[in-house]
Amino acid sequence: MADAEPPPLAIITGGTSGIGLAVASRLMEDGYDVIVTGRNEERGAQAINQLRSCHENQNAAFLALQSTSWSDYGKLAEMVRGRQVHAVVASAAFGLQAHVTDTDPATFLEIMSVNVAAPLYLVEVLRPRLANPSSVVLISSDAGIDGEQALGAYSVSKAALNMLGRMMALDLAPQVRVNVVCPGDTVPGMRYLLRPGESERAADDYLGWTLPPRQRLGTARDTAELVAFLVSPRSDFMVGSVTVIDGGSRAGRPDVMHPPDGKHS
Numbered sequence: 593m594a595d596a597e598p599p600p601l602a603i604i605t606g607g608t609s610g611i612g613l614a615v616a617s618r619l620m621e622d623g624y625d626v627i628v629t630g631r632n633e634e635r636g637a638q639a640i641n642q643l644r645s646c647h648e649n650q651n652a653a654f655l656a657l658q659s660t661s662w663s664d665y666g667k668l669a670e671m672v673r674g675r676q677v678h679a680v681v682a683s684a685a686f687g688l689q690a691h692v693t694d695t696d697p698a699t700f701l702e703i704m705s706v707n708v709a710a711p712l713y714l715v716e717v718l719r720p721r722l723a724n725p726s727s728v729v730l731i732s733s734d735a736g737i738d739g740e741q742a743l744g745a746y747s748v749s750k751a752a753l754n755m756l757g758r759m760m761a762l763d764l765a766p767q768v769r770v771n772v773v774c775p776g777d778t779v780p781g782m783r784y785l786l787r788p789g790e791s792e793r794a795a796d797d798y799l800g801w802t803l804p805p806r807q808r809l810g811t812a813r814d815t816a817e818l819v820a821f822l823v824s825p826r827s828d829f830m831v832g833s834v835t836v837i838d839g840g841s842r843a844g845r846p847d848v849m850h851p852p853d854g855k856h857s
């Protein structure tokens with residue numbers, strides 16, 4: 593009797609927290625084995641426990657990977673040796689709550705390295721193992737569409753990531769479909785979208801966020817559903833797309849002349 597095909601394999605950077613972790617869980621629901629990466633080993637172990645307890649028929653593994661440590665990618669290539677990779681999701685990112693003109697050059701370069709260069713390098717390292725067909729999804733941000741002055745360098749990096757996704761889509765089609773997702777405000781917010789001097793963001797930071805037209809904040813699961821669609825054959829004709837998922841925040845300017853409650857602010 594022929595050996596059964598192994599399950600499809602997905603690799604998710606930043607898969608130990610937030611959107612990346614929700615993507616890992618959602619893809620396991622669709623039958624994927626997953627490898628999730630992050631820096632913090634304890635958070636990695638917690639993520640794997642959570643994923644395995646929810647999805648007993650699939651495998652979940654953790655790799656400690658620092659986005660800018662190019663030697664760590666060799667360990668990832670070693671980990672997938674002998675297997676094909678069907679989905680790659682780049683979610684790891686960080687930013688600074690500062691104007692771009694107030695961002696020191698070293699921090700600016702680090703933001704560009706983690707948020708833009710690392711996803712490119714990730715795909716390059718995995719390229720020999722990418723299945724035909726396979727999918728890459730880059731997790732960008734609505735700040736990459738309409739830049740936010742208060743998140744200057746982060747906005748620049750996400751705009752660059754959007755274009756990176758489109759150029760990679762041209763380079764890798766038709767075997768690999770590359771698409772970009774731009775979430776809006778998603779609770780509980782990025783751990784590492786820091787004010788100058790902070791090392792981790794306050795957990796309740798999101799309480800001050802403005803609700804979008806959908807009248808609720810985004811959840812990691814919202815974005816994970818879109819990613820599950822983008823890596824599946826149901827989105828077969830989507831190549832190089834940049835899709836906003838933000839409850840309507842960036843749809844346009846709200847009506848200030850005729851507000852729904854009749855009151856002008």
Ligand SMILES: NC(=O)c1ccc[n+]([C@@H]2O[C@H](COP(=O)([O-])OP(=O)(O)OC[C@H]3O[C@@H](n4cnc5c(N)ncnc54)[C@H](OP(=O)(O)O)[C@@H]3O)[C@@H](O)[C@H]2O)c1
Pocket residue numbers: 605606607608609610611612629630631632633635657658659660682683684685686706731732733734774775776777778779780781782783784812
């Ligand atoms: N949350 C939002 O409101 C929001 C809105 C728009 C876009 N996004 C985008 O969505 C993605 C995920 O955001 P999130 O809020 O869900 O993330 P998160 O909860 O802050 O998790 C970040 C993940 O990335 C890893 N990571 C961060 N810096 C890294 C580095 N230098 N090297 C390796 N791994 C690193 C973290 O691992 P460790 O903890 O181990 O360091 C963690 O697994 C990001 O690309 C972000 O820009 C988020």
